[in-house]
Amino acid sequence: MSAEVVFNEKNAAPKKKERYIVQTFKRVLKNKLAFIGIIIVSIQIILAIFAPFLTSYGPYEQNLAVTELGIGEEGHILGTDNYGRDMWSRLVYGARISLIVGLSSVALGLIGGLTLGLLAGFYRRIDGFVMRIVDLLFAFPGILLAMLIIAMLGTSLVNVVIAISIWSIPGCARIVRGSVLSIKKQEYILAMKSLGASDIRIMLKHILPNCTAPIIVFATMRMATAILSTSALSFLGLGAQPPTPEWGAMIAAGQDFMWTAPHMSIIPGIAIMLTVFAFNVVGDGLRDALDPNMEIDL
């Protein structure tokens, strides 16, 4: 066991790791689109965190004297909706909801997918069984699996998180399993086994860190899907319910006022598009940056 610790905590290792992360980050920043994506995501995070300080009105605060104001009218930067609620404030609080829902559903999906993928890749006995479940979940197209889960649990934003996280499991499990299968045959894993390391230790300390690149890319891309799906489900009335300032629900509410106040639908739509675009291009950039083939060029 002690040999293992010494092997593990070589002084050079963390330094090299740090350098690798910095290198990757620099490479992502060199990609113009990914750089734009990072800026958009950063703005969204800032908006989400500092929402109360960036708005003069509450997201639920109605003022029937100023309904359906256009952009920039009477001190409302993005106008107001049919209840006189400030659109900017609802948009900013909506960013908070999107990020929280996206992060939590991706995190839960990763936990499930990582566990299943690691176990399936490591133990051949359960591989067939786990992968058949994964295949079964893959048999549901697009958003359908999420809808089935919502049909089962009922309509709410929390259930949307659960539904999207379950929907994320098969994709993650398949990626992790693939990585585990290739890594577990490597000599250093055999060396760990012969040193007497437990399966859990090998999986968590030696295999998992080597699967991080595809997982990070998957998680980033999945954020885009999660945010898009949450808004779609809320638009359909299966997710966030009014008056929650969720972007998809805001578009649905704005549809009835398309003639008189089109900004009610246009603004949240642009917000969703920018956010999804940002996570997609950051994911693309990360994939290019983490591609092992690029290592050779450097």
Next chain:
Amino acid sequence: MIGLIVRRFLQLILLLLGISFLVFMSMHIAPGDPATIIGGPTASASDLEAIRDNLGLDRPVIVQYADYLGGILQGDFGYSFQTGQSVTDAIITRFPNTIKLATASMIVAIIIGIVTGIISAIKQNSWIDLSSTTFALAGVSIPNFWLGAMLILVFAVNLQWLPVGGLSAPIYTIEGMKELILPAITLGTASAALIARMSRSAMLEVIRSDYIRTAKAKGVKQRSLIWIHALRNAMIPVVTVIGINFGGLLGGTIITEQVFAINGIGRLMIDAIAARDFPIVQGTVLLVAAIFVFVNLIVDVIYAFIDPRITYN
């Protein structure tokens, strides 16, 4: 080839059994007593008991599942809790609209996707390439329900060129075609973007390969070089993307139908989810998933057909 089809078909049957079990069980363990949903709040205890008895809800789950499966094989998907209508009838009435929408969108996606992909590969780094790459990036990021709403705003509300929604006129009439344009673009854009992206990269890879250079050296004309020699090989990954996309497209139909008030399977499903009408949810989910896996099977076969080098072991 026949071996491949038979093997895939057997796998498909197993998968369909798995799907039906999963869908049945998820509806079975869903909170809420079906008897209460059917009977309504005013039903007495004896009424509820009679409904349960009638539906056979007091029997073991596995017996109920076997019964359900037996029904499906005879084309009986049960009866709606809300209206009492047969689920099969409800699906049959609405299915043509969904198929119409999905097919039209797929055609839009394939035409726009492949053409822009190929052109941007041939004219790499030109303004056409730049604009099609931008389209490919924007296309996957636009929420399709929002795109639909915006298209309605511009083409139906402001310009009044196309109808706001609905899909009631027959497809062969001008009205029918007009009704289909906006929903097909709405649903097809994301797939078109993905297909364009894939076609571009596949084409770029192929036109740089040795055999194309040889063909060029032998004096093959540019047009037949691209459309005959390069396209077939470049299409292999594109066919996969089209197949995979069909699933997303089916999922997207559900949303697009809602935006354009089209009476299709998706709308039936959404209303049923909101009303907790389990037999309808079961039937529609099962149908969409079955179509999806069936399409995947066809894609696999086409895949082996286009590229004879592929053998599934």
